[in-house]
Amino acid sequence: MERMKQVKIRDLLKSKDTGKEYLVRGWVRTKRGNKNIIFIALNDGSVIHNIQVVAEVAHFNEDLLKQITTGACIEVIGTLVESPASGQPVEIQAKKIIRNF
Numbered sequence: 001m002e003r004m005k006q007v008k009i010r011d012l013l014k015s016k017d018t019g020k021e022y023l024v025r026g027w028v029r030t031k032r033g034n035k036n037i038i039f040i041a042l043n044d045g046s047v048i049h050n051i052q053v054v055a056e057v058a059h060f061n062e063d064l065l066k067q068i069t070t071g072a073c074i075e076v077i078g079t080l081v082e083s084p085a086s087g088q089p090v091e092i093q094a095k096k097i098i099r100n101f
Contacts, residue, residue: 004077010047012090018080024051024092025075031068033057038065042076053078055094064099073100
């Protein structure tokens with residue numbers, strides 16, 4: 001199986017190529033949400049802005065989600081989609097999250 005290549009957040013924020021899967025790695029700036037959905041602001045240092053990662057709680061292990069705190073290093077595989085919220089053009093719908101130690 002071919003390993004997915006990491007993409008810089010700087011490039012994703014400029015991208016119009018939605019609907020494709022990408023791998024991003026970085027540090028958690030903030031995490032917020034409720035019992036159904038979590039929003040993670042992720043930054044890799046390539047640009048001052050963060051990309052928002054949206055994760056449905058039901059699709060992820062509860063222990064993993066507890067470990068994702070400010071400053072945590074994670075990698076996310078997910079689909080780039082147009083953001084319905086104002087302030088950001090795109091966001092990542094997470095399919096897989098790995099907590100790196």
